[in-house]
Amino acid sequence: MTDADQPDQGTKPSPDFAMVMASAVHDMKNSLGMLLHSLDELRDELSPDGAQSPRFNTLRYEAERVHSDLVQLLGLYRLDQSNLSAHVEEHFVPDYLEAQLARHVPLLDGRGISYEITADPISGFFDADLLSGVLNDTLNNAIRYTDKRIRMGSREENGYLVIQVADDGKGYPASMLSTSPGTSAPIDFDSGSTRLGLYFADAVARLHQEGERTGFVRLFNGGPLGGGVFEIHLP
Amino acid sequence: MDDFENFRLSMRQMLRGMGIGHIEACANGNAAIQSCTYEQFDIVLCDYNLGAGKNGQHILEELRHRKLLRRTALFIMVTAETSKEMVMGAREYQPDGYLTKPINQASLSQRLGALLQQRAVLLPINREMDLDNLPKAISLCTQMLPQQPRYRTWILKTLSDLYYQVGDYSHARKICEDVLQSRELSWARLGLGRILIAEQRYAEAIDALHTLIEKQPDMVEAYDHLARAQSLAGKQGTAQRTLEQAATLSPNAILRQKQLAMLAGSNQDMDTACEAWRRTVQLGHYSIHDHPDHYLGLGRSLCDLSEDDSSDEGRGRADEALRALALVRKRFPDSAGVPEVSRLIEARVHQGQKRTSEASAIINSFLESEEGNAPDTELELARSLFAMDRRDEAWQRLMALSQRCEGNEAVQSDIEALLDEPVSFRQKLQARRLTRQGIQAFENRDLDNAATSFSEALKLVPAHPALNLNLIQVRLRQIDQGADRQPLIRECRQCLAQLESLPERHKQYRRFQSLKRKVEGLS
Numbered sequence: 001m002t003d004a005d006q007p008d009q010g011t012k013p014s015p016d017f018a019m020v021m022a023s024a025v026h027d028m029k030n031s032l033g034m035l036l037h038s039l040d041e042l043r044d045e046l047s048p049d050g051a052q053s054p055r056f057n058t059l060r061y062e063a064e065r066v067h068s069d070l071v072q073l074l075g076l077y078r079l080d081q082s083n084l085s086a087h088v089e090e091h092f093v094p095d096y097l098e099a100q101l102a103r104h105v106p107l108l109d110g111r112g113i114s115y116e117i118t119a120d121p122i123s124g125f126f127d128a129d130l131l132s133g134v135l136n137d138t139l140n141n142a143i144r145y146t147d148k149r150i151r152m153g154s155r156e157e158n159g160y161l162v163i164q165v166a167d168d169g170k171g172y173p174a175s176m177l178s179t180s181p182g183t184s185a186p187i188d189f190d191s192g193s194t195r196l197g198l199y200f201a202d203a204v205a206r207l208h209q210e211g212e213r214t215g216f217v218r219l220f221n222g223g224p225l226g227g228g229v230f231e232i233h234l235p
Numbered sequence: 236m237d238d239f240e241n242f243r244l245s246m247r248q249m250l251r252g253m254g255i256g257h258i259e260a261c262a263n264g265n266a267a268i269q270s271c272t273y274e275q276f277d278i279v280l281c282d283y284n285l286g287a288g289k290n291g292q293h294i295l296e297e298l299r300h301r302k303l304l305r306r307t308a309l310f311i312m313v314t315a316e317t318s319k320e321m322v323m324g325a326r327e328y329q330p331d332g333y334l335t336k337p338i339n340q341a342s343l344s345q346r347l348g349a350l351l352q353q354r355a356v357l358l359p360i361n362r363e364m365d366l367d368n369l370p371k372a373i374s375l376c377t378q379m380l381p382q383q384p385r386y387r388t389w390i391l392k393t394l395s396d397l398y399y400q401v402g403d404y405s406h407a408r409k410i411c412e413d414v415l416q417s418r419e420l421s422w423a424r425l426g427l428g429r430i431l432i433a434e435q436r437y438a439e440a441i442d443a444l445h446t447l448i449e450k451q452p453d454m455v456e457a458y459d460h461l462a463r464a465q466s467l468a469g470k471q472g473t474a475q476r477t478l479e480q481a482a483t484l485s486p487n488a489i490l491r492q493k494q495l496a497m498l499a500g501s502n503q504d505m506d507t508a509c510e511a512w513r514r515t516v517q518l519g520h521y522s523i524h525d526h527p528d529h530y531l532g533l534g535r536s537l538c539d540l541s542e543d544d545s546s547d548e549g550r551g552r553a554d555e556a557l558r559a560l561a562l563v564r565k566r567f568p569d570s571a572g573v574p575e576v577s578r579l580i581e582a583r584v585h586q587g588q589k590r591t592s593e594a595s596a597i598i599n600s601f602l603e604s605e606e607g608n609a610p611d612t613e614l615e616l617a618r619s620l621f622a623m624d625r626r627d628e629a630w631q632r633l634m635a636l637s638q639r640c641e642g643n644e645a646v647q648s649d650i651e652a653l654l655d656e657p658v659s660f661r662q663k664l665q666a667r668r669l670t671r672q673g674i675q676a677f678e679n680r681d682l683d684n685a686a687t688s689f690s691e692a693l694k695l696v697p698a699h700p701a702l703n704l705n706l707i708q709v710r711l712r713q714i715d716q717g718a719d720r721q722p723l724i725r726e727c728r729q730c731l732a733q734l735e736s737l738p739e740r741h742k743q744y745r746r747f748q749s750l751k752r753k754v755e756g757l758s
């Protein structure tokens with residue numbers, strides 16, 4: 001992240017270059033959107049065997065992963081330009097969660113994963129677009145690492161709206177659980193894994209503020225299905 | 236509506252799969268609007284980016300503006316864009332929902348299902364609003380509010396807006412204030428600002444909108460309302476800067492560019508006005524809001540900027556003005572007054588480029604064929620006559636117009652402004668700068684410098700009422716302090732003579748009368 005108050009010292013990419021990057025990312029994201037759309041159409045045309053093939057699922061999963069990475073990159077770019085603010089509105093949570101899950105139905109069915117939503121019939125206050133970026137990534141991740149089941153849930157706890165995504169896979173590796181999201185670098189080049197998703201989730205959570213309270217993200221293992229659990233708490 | 240055939244096909248398939256019977260697909264905006272003219276659709280799914288021509292926002296604007304889409308129908312914007320300009324632009328015209336590509340059967344049916352359910356629940360309210368039966372819609376909202384927690388926000392927003400529309404500002408405000416009590420929500424803060432403006436509580440409105448912008452610097456509607464509040468509170472310069480910020484955030488909203496052009500024009504910031512008119516004309520190309528005034532505004536501002544400027548830039552601007560004025564005649568050939576007014580501005584453009592014979596030819600041929608000019612045409616004619624130094628003709632015409640339009644405040648104040656300063660905008664600017672210097676000096680009790688500034692300014696605009704009275708006031712003060720009376724009294728009399736025909740309704744009239752008595756008392 002560049003500090004907006006610091007003058008450019010020549011070591012960072014110039015603002016123009018950042019803008020070129022952002023518009024290229026924007027373009028790639030739209031292309032991938034078209035690609036994903038074609039993949040879903042293709043799946044409908046394929047024989048059931050073809051539609052369920054692991055290679056097809058990998059194709060869909062990886063494309064979705066890059067797509068959501070790009071969405072998050074754009075979000076972070078805007079955050080860095082300090083023109084990203086949370087447009088908090090009231091939303092009926094069960095409807096909202098259903099809409100998030102619907103997007104992943106082809107892949108869920110393709111991999112034979114069962115899914116459910118256990119949401120209290122409550123309304124919550126949040127920025128629907130930003131939170132979609134977070135949940136898309138989380139769901140796509142869960143689909144990749146779960147065994148058979150995924151559950152999305154929501155509840156109210158201590159005056160926070162809690163949205164949870166749980167699976168029955170092996171859970172998060174210890175290294176991810178030990179560090180808190182906002183404090184470490186988003187990209188760990190040694191292990192080759194980007195933690196962009198988590199970094200973005202944390203940034204989005206913290207954009208949600210109400211009075212003295214601020215949103216946060218929790219990761220843990222176990223939970224209702226015994227696998228990994230992602231929770232975002234919003235004031 | 237989508238420009239990709241593939242997408243239209245797969246959308247049709249998905250909708251069929253949901254059991255939707257009558258489906259029509261269009262490839263471009265004009266076809267879509269055409270088809271909405273002949274049929275009433277329940278749901279319009281419209282892609283934002285339709286390639287060349289109208290985009291989704293233009294279609295939404297036009298459908299709403301021409302009332303081709305009932306409130307009870309759903310307009311859903313389909314988009315692959317998260318680009319800021321587009322979201323900002325579209326937000327002002329509020330589609331009923333968004334769908335983000337990629338779309339699959341599951342997400343389409345989930346989203347449409349939820350929207351249709353909402354439509355069914357809120358149908359009674361929307362139906363009354365379609366019938367303009369607002370009191371009935373209000374009572375339905377109050378009834379439904381406790382029963383429908385799921386649509387609480389929609390009902391509260393609508394209710395506050397309905398109260399606003401029927402002029403019950405205190406109830407409208409109460410809703411926003413109650414919501415804000417429990418949580419800072421931008422729609423409520425924005426609504427509050429808008430209501431406070433309607434209640435003419437401008438300072439509070441400005442406060443509310445500043446609070447909102449601080450929290451949500453990308454909420455462009457807040458800037459629009461803030462600019463309106465500032466302008467109504469008499470802070471034209473600040474209002475212009477606010478609108479400039481909004482136009483930077485979201486440059487594609489035609490009505491905002493128009494607002495900015497008019498405000499900058501009245502602030503004599505001709506460069507900004509010109510650029511804003513240019514964008515307004517450009518954006519009008521596919522928009523229902525396209526209007527001849529935009530082209531005339533562009534022509535006038537370019538005319539002002541190019542006047543007496545024979546450099547390449549000045550010539551370029553004059554040529555651009557002529558192009559805009561020719562274009563408006565082509566695009567709006569039947570619009571009343573447009574051919575006449577555009578010709579009259581043309582004459583002024585030529586005059587500014589020292590092409591006197593062209594200018595005279597246009598004016599003379601106009602005068603030969605004129606009959607029963609509208610007030611705007613007559614004002615434009617006077618402006619051009621002044622520019623060509625045919626002052627007496629201009630003056631006579633304005634006097635006649637003033638008599639003819641007794642009681643028409645707008646025309647009277649235009650006449651007044653023109654008579655006060657019948658000169659080019661550069662000279663106007665210079666006169667105003669000198670006036671400000673004079674007032675400053677007067678406030679610092681530097682009477683000699685004040686008098687010098689006012690006299691200099693009067694050389695540019697000799698008949699300016701406020702300026703003449705300012706100079707008289709300085710001279711009277713100097714006489715009080717023991718200056719040589721006779722030459723100063725003579726000068727005061729000359730000033731008064733300039734204002735001999737000041738009409739009674741002029742806003743300086745009473746000041747003129749009182750200073751006149753003082754001067755007479757001295758002699």
